[in-house]
Amino acid sequence: MxxxxxxxxxxxxxxxxxxxxxxxxxxxxxxxxxxxxxxxxxxxxxxxxxxxxxxxxxxxxxxxxxxxxxxxxxxxxxxxxxxxxxxxxxxxxxxxxxxxxxxxxxxxxxxxxxxxxxxxxxxxxxxxxxxxxxxxxxxxxxxxxxxxxxxxxxxxxxxxxxxxxxxxxxxxxxxxxxxxxxxxxxxxLLARVVEVVVEDAGMASLEEATIIVSGGRGLGGPENFAMIHELADALGAAVGASRAAVDAGWKPHQYQVGQTGKTVSPTLYVACGISGAIQHKAGMQTSDYIVAINKDPEAPIFGFADLGVVGDVFQVVPALTAEIKKRAAAG
Ligand SMILES: Cc1cc2nc3c(=O)[nH]c(=O)nc-3n(C[C@H](O)[C@H](O)[C@H](O)COP(=O)(O)OP(=O)(O)OC[C@H]3O[C@@H](n4cnc5c(N)ncnc54)[C@H](O)[C@@H]3O)c2cc1C
Incomplete structure (x- = not known):
């Protein structure tokens, strides 16, 4: 020393x-x-x-x-x-x-x-x-x-x-x-910057986001992340994903929340079709308010969510997005 x-x-x-x-x-x-x-x-x-x-x-x-x-x-x-x-x-x-x-x-x-x-x-x-x-x-x-x-x-x-x-x-x-x-x-100066390409321009960074909407295996396929993005847009949120969704190739690794992904701490975390495995929880448990949408009332995520919605993401998420947009339009 x-x-x-x-x-x-x-x-x-x-x-x-x-x-x-x-x-x-x-x-x-x-x-x-x-x-x-x-x-x-x-x-x-x-x-x-x-x-x-x-x-x-x-x-x-x-x-x-x-x-x-x-x-x-x-x-x-x-x-x-x-x-x-x-x-x-x-x-x-x-x-x-x-x-x-x-x-x-x-x-x-x-x-x-x-x-x-x-x-x-x-x-x-x-x-x-x-x-x-x-x-x-x-x-x-x-x-x-x-x-x-x-x-x-x-x-x-x-x-x-x-x-x-x-x-x-x-x-x-x-x-x-x-x-x-x-x-x-x-x-x-051994390198010169020729161009800066921002991937997913407009998407809030996960670590800095105050609201995050995440999708899991319950979405059933990559195409169904469109409704997650739509809900996120309505809320001004960033989009995240579980490892199951990332491992399936539905989203790139930069979206992954959890122990081997990103640690996030937003004001509001909305988990859609995510079971709430311990490794996912490790990356988002310090969120101020956790909303879980899952069709299985026994899903572990309901054990630590602040608000649990037992239902089908394909019904709940579009209805939620429509309601948020309606309220935003009404001012
Ligand atoms: C060393 C290690 C590190 C890991 N790191 C991470 C990590 O960083 N992040 C992470 O997320 N995982 C991580 N995992 C994996 C973790 O254990 C889980 O396998 C993973 O989180 C499961 O993802 P999921 O909840 O999307 O899928 P699943 O566990 O398959 O859950 C899908 C959920 O969707 C629900 N569902 C299905 N259809 C619908 C529907 N139509 N409507 C509503 N709900 C529906 C089901 O009831 C279920 O609860 C790690 C595992 C290990 C061993």
């Missing part, structure tokens, strides 16, 4: 001009960790344009320092420049712990930073705590059948944090901003 290291750095991710949920969750858990680790809570912000709004949002969640990398080459995510920016922040902040999002881009940057810093990486953390002055992290593996407890043996301890597992609460702090100077030489 290097004596000069102190505090914790959260490498932020941004979505539509705001800090992503996992970044806000990381800042929230980081406040508890710095109480045990000592030192300031810092945030690294990377962008192609101004980050003023992000700095204010980070301060509202307790960040005391912001290390800011703004450069035209950071407009669109690329592993190389984003890793350079994160490493510049790590060098400037000299933290004991660095939290990244356990997203595709977060994992990409975190693993590159670990290699450059010559340290290990604690991946997919679902619990973080300080013991004997050092960081401990746990995460489920082998499909959640075992929970692994890990300890960082070198600092900075690099960690990726699972989305929608930790709380998000504000705790305003006054923040100091330090700009990082980055020099991207053409030879250091």
């Amino acid at each position: 290097t004596d000069t290291r102190s505090g914790l750095l959260v490498v932020a991710e941004e979505k539509n001009g705001k800090l992503s949920n996992v970044t806000l969750e990381s800042l929230t858990v980081a406040r508890e960790l710095v109480a045990g680790l000592g030192g300031p809570l810092a945030v690294a912000l990377t962008s192609g344009s101004s980050v003023d709004a992000l700095v204010q949002q980070a301060a509202a969640y307790g960040a005391e320092r912001a290390y800011v990398a703004v450069h035209s080459e950071l407009e669109v995510f690329r592993s190389g420049p984003y890793t350079d920016a994160a490493m510049a922040a790590i060098e400037a902040a000299s933290p004991r712990v660095v939290l990244f999002a356990n997203t595709a881009s977060g994992k990409d940057v975190a693993s590159r930073c670990a290699r450059r810093a010559g340290v290990g990486l604690l991946g997919d953390a679902t619990r973080l705590y300080v013991e004997e002055g050092g960081l401990r992290a746990s995460h489920p593996c082998f499909g959640g059948t075992i929970i692994v407890e890990k300890q960082a043996l070198a600092e900075p301890a690099l960690v990726t944090v699972r989305t929608n597992v930790f709380d998000r609460t504000e705790s305003p702090a006054s923040i100091q901003v330090q700009e990082l100077s980055l020099d991207f030489t053409p030879s250091g």
Whole structure:
């Protein structure tokens, strides 16, 4: 351990001009960790344009320092420049712990930073705590059948944090901003972004959605997901799926909710033709309000749903969509 290291750095991710949920969750858990680790809570912000709004949002969640990398080459995510920016922040902040999002881009940057810093990486953390002055992290593996407890043996301890597992609460702090100077030489830019194609444009991201409508094997086939999308559109919701629906090839894996899919925590989760197996429950049980539509009154999902509708999805879902549209039209 290097004596000069102190505090914790959260490498932020941004979505539509705001800090992503996992970044806000990381800042929230980081406040508890710095109480045990000592030192300031810092945030690294990377962008192609101004980050003023992000700095204010980070301060509202307790960040005391912001290390800011703004450069035209950071407009669109690329592993190389984003890793350079994160490493510049790590060098400037000299933290004991660095939290990244356990997203595709977060994992990409975190693993590159670990290699450059010559340290290990604690991946997919679902619990973080300080013991004997050092960081401990746990995460489920082998499909959640075992929970692994890990300890960082070198600092900075690099960690990726699972989305929608930790709380998000504000705790305003006054923040100091330090700009990082980055020099991207053409030879250091090994890839050029030619085009950005957004898959399912308009569909809300599952992890960030406040309402989710999910479909399972009870839908009987891929074509019947159309009614799930229609209900989701009426509610302004994202669409999810059970693993049975994904394994059957009815929806791509990015839609899967559950232990081996995405962990979600919306205000409202509507499960249509989903039995409520423990592995599905693991990914959505922290939803505020769960509505289940299933024709089997004995389905496990009724054991933890807030509202259960025993009925056929082919009758209930279209009727529900029609009623929501009618009420929306009536204002
Ligand atoms: C290691 C491991 C990891 C896993 N990870 C995940 C995961 O991440 N996510 C996940 O979802 N699963 C996961 N599973 C699989 C999980 O155990 C279940 O098999 C899966 O969730 C079942 O999906 P389902 O509810 O859509 O299908 P089923 O269990 O087949 O349930 C279908 C339901 O639809 C109802 N139904 C049928 N027809 C109708 C109708 N017309 N109207 C209304 N209801 C109807 C039935 O009554 C039934 O309850 C995992 C399993 C393992 C072993």
